Amino acid sequence: MEVKLLTQRYDNPESWTLAAYEKAGGYQVFKKAFAMDPEQIINVVKESGLRGRGGAGFPTGMKWGFVPKETDKPKYLCVNADESEPGTFKDRDLLTKDPHALIEGIIITGWAVGISHAYIYIRGEFGVPYYRIRDAVKEAYEKGYLGRDINGKGYSLDVTVHRGAGAYICGEETGLIESLEGKKGQPRLKPPFPAVVGVFGCPTVVNNVETIQAVPWILEHGAEAYRKYGTEKSPGTKLFSVSGHVNRPGNYEIELGLPCKTLVHDLCGGIRDGKRQKANIVGGSSVPVLTGEEADAVHLDYESCVEAGTMLGSGGMIVMDEDTCMVWALAVILKFYAHESCGQCSPCREGTAWIRNLVFRLESGHGTSADLDKLLSICDNMMGTTICVLSDAAAMPTESFIRKFRTEFEAHVGAGRCPIRGKSSHFLESVH
């Protein structure tokens, strides 16, 4: 069921204010952290098993540990608030409703890793979340939580809120760094990794909003308390943004390992109009799709999702009922990825548009059966061959949609229109 660790203050309608946060015990944990050795804090985070909530699920403590201790360069923290994965809207809520918790998380992370400047890179389209975090940073400066000599500890930390300009790829950590530096947002070749060569060539930690926001809770209650939630390998809680054909869409903070069935059918009130769940994309649009039956059987933790042939991703769950045309759904997804490919790697630049066009044609009912195998073959060439995983993010859904709903694709062939929706979207006409 729901476990409210990060979302514990959501019920207060004024939760985003400094007063409300302080009243709820905010800005106390960092003082506790300041009394600890930075290395100790990193160890607590390591022990908690906290994993990156942006999608990749990389262990957070380990990531912090990669930052070189002995360096004369400044170290930076980038909070990735460029939430752009279709289906995901958890960070937007966290920023809107509890911005001060993020700031406290930044202070603790900063102290632990020796950060001198933190950037919050926030998605450009975000309005209210931006104003909330911007004002919260201002308040925190005024209160002396940020700036010179915080809490008389001799530690100084600056925080800058930076708005993106509308590119999905700037949510990829090195694309974010390039964009922050004022360059065209496109991922960097790795190695070197940002922990060694990041923003302005300096060691940099890039963490998702939800990850950083989990830090104060872990420090306050201890690693063991955090591990009480979730599974052995996926401890803690995770926010899921559930959208699509459920009765109660929204953000849900759940224990990792919760059966997907419980989230969809209990917490979200089941499928709209009592219909059947045809498909479920559990972790954001870039992960392989599950059929309704597969989704009902999966547990929502990193390992179980991989076992089921998909990924937990960012927790952007998209539920589709029996009336959904899967070809159309894939066309919409691919329209996004072809538009958002930065264009530097050949397989992604050309591949995303090619498979999009082929699926557009299939959706219009003018494709051929040969297109399906061609798509699978193109996807094979797109996976694991590029600098970042955007190419995979387009290829994985395509591959899984075709494999799991092939008959639906075949029904479109030669039909001249979508047999399920009875009409077609004329996507192709908008391309050329």
Add this chain to the structure above:
Amino acid sequence: MAKVTIQINGQEVQAEEGLNLIEAARAAGVEIPHFCYHPGLGVDGNCRQCLIEIEGVSKLQIACNSFVKEGLAFRTDSDRVKQMQAGVLEFLFLNHPLDCPICDQSGECLLQDYYMSNGKYESRLDLPKHHKRKAVPVGPRVMLDAERCVLCTRCTRFCDQVTKTGELRIVNRGYRAEITTFPGRELDNDYSLNTVDICPVGALTSRDFRFQKRVWHLRTAKSLCTGCARGCNTYLEFDDGKAYRYRPRENMAVNDFWMCDPGRVTYKELNDNRLDVAIVEGQERPFHEALELAGSWINEAVGSGKGSDAVVLVSPQCSTEVLYAAKKFALDVLGTTRVGGGNVRPAGVEDEILRRADTNPNSRGLEALGLTRNPADLLSDGGSVLLIFGDDPIGFQKDLADGIQTFQRVIYVGSNENSTSGAAGLALPMAPHSECDGTFVNFEGRVQRFRKAFTPRGDALWGPNLLARIAEFTGDEFGWNGPKDLWQELTSNEPTFANLEYAQVGDEGRLLDAGQDAGRDAGVTAPASGR
């Protein structure tokens, strides 16, 4: 760097530790196809064409960003690698226009080469291609065809890293991405044509060379640029006695992979305004008549005891061989010590990349032969016969005309018609560096060879041969059996060049004073092909 043992396609080879795998494979004779990597621009990793399979690593890795270490084993010939080499090519070709019949890159295009070596698949595209801008003049010398571009960013990185002028950028995302300049700005730096060389496809072409010649008709000679004292190594490309272009030939000790735009157009002097017949008092004359006339003028002077009165004005535009022959002709045939010369040209632009203010290719050669004199001083007292070798003293320095006019007889030996050839009573055609073998000594004292591309035009002769033909009329023993013969004599007579054999000069050149070698030569690694 230490040599370690690695395995390429199962074959054990020695490779330099830390070298990237494209270079390591190349050294072992294995070509890994690639577009974005260039040894002069480093690794970018965007084309994904160089994917290889490294033992113990599950995902395919790009060879350009993987490096030699002891025990490393990788394959470029496994089924997975072959699938991806063809797969990446398929992506690159997807929206590439089938322009080859009208594309200047055709014949030297990596897309074509790799399609034949690693592609050969049937096209699977049955949708309309995405179109981009064509024939866009991005600068005064460079033309862009955006749909041919594979977006490897070699050109943008060149302008960022080498010239540091940053004119080129990629705009737009995904399949709409294309190269462009900033609004209102042009690609107009002194090195812009290098972007054409490094462009692996037909996206950037030279406006000068465009539509002039199919490249497979061109033949190539190793040559040198004569635009300044740097002596950039070049390929002179020609067909049927006509030069069509220079391309930089890599020499890490001199010009790396580059050459400047002003230097690049100097090939035109090899074609245009050529002096290829003998001219006597403004009239074209049979060559042997002109030679006889020259011989009689010299005999007249020498016979009347005025030989020591003669002057031989040489130029740092001439090859070391011509300078040596002229020097010897002055001393042995004319019996004069009034031989020498110097720069008559205005100073050029000097920059921190390649260009030198001295616009002569052989000032140091002139100096090494002890021939450096102020031309005005040399001419000041007048005399019986004046022999001028190369360049255009009058055209560049009007004042020198007065000094030249004080001589009774003026013989000009050169390759191009100019003010000086026009003023001389007798003008004889000499083969320029495209038409003979020879050497120049660059500003740092590096002796470099240039090779004959084609036979001399018209009646033109190699300078030393021309003097030998004149000497036939003066009855002197004079002449050599070609450049090698002359070089052998030169190295034994001229102490600065002592023991410097052609073999030592090689393709990289050789510093006159080997003690100076410590400078740029140190740490120079085996040159890569520059592709």
